[in-house]
Amino acid sequence: MKWSEIRQQYPDKFVLIGDIVEQKISKTKSKILEGNILEISDDGKEIFKAYRRYKKKGMNVLFSLPTTPSEFIIEDVPIKGILK
Numbered sequence: 001m002k003w004s005e006i007r008q009q010y011p012d013k014f015v016l017i018g019d020i021v022e023q024k025i026s027k028t029k030s031k032i033l034e035g036n037i038l039e040i041s042d043d044g045k046e047i048f049k050a051y052r053r054y055k056k057k058g059m060n061v062l063f064s065l066p067t068t069p070s071e072f073i074i075e076d077v078p079i080k081g082i083l084k
Contacts, residue, residue, distance in 0.1 A: 002034045003072050011066070013040050014047035018054065018061045025073065032062070032072035 006015055017035035025031055038061065039050045047063050054061045064072065 001037060003032050004070055006035075006037060006064075007068070007070050007072075010037075010040055013042060013066060014044050014063060015040050016047050016050050016054070016061060016063045018059055020060060020062060022074075028077070029073055029075045032074065035062075 006017070015037060016039040017032070018038045020035040021033045022030040023033055038054065039047060041047045041050075044065070051061060051063050062074065
């Protein structure tokens with residue numbers, strides 16, 4: 001389903017999306033074009049728990065907030081520091 005359709009149908013919801021299709025905008029930024037809806041909720045904690053469950057299974061998922069704009073841009077930020 002296209003991102004614009006997801007946002008129209010679920011404007012005030014947390015939405016967990018899988019099978020993401022994205023378009024590279026720059027070296028670190030991508031625009032989300034479409035994906036499959038995995039879960040929908042009014043509760044951010046519930047969506048985050050579902051997000052972690054799917055990530056443990058190795059799935060490429062992300063979630064949107066009720067305030068995520070119709071142009072869904074994500075940025076990969078490198079982590080600096082020492083990992084233990």
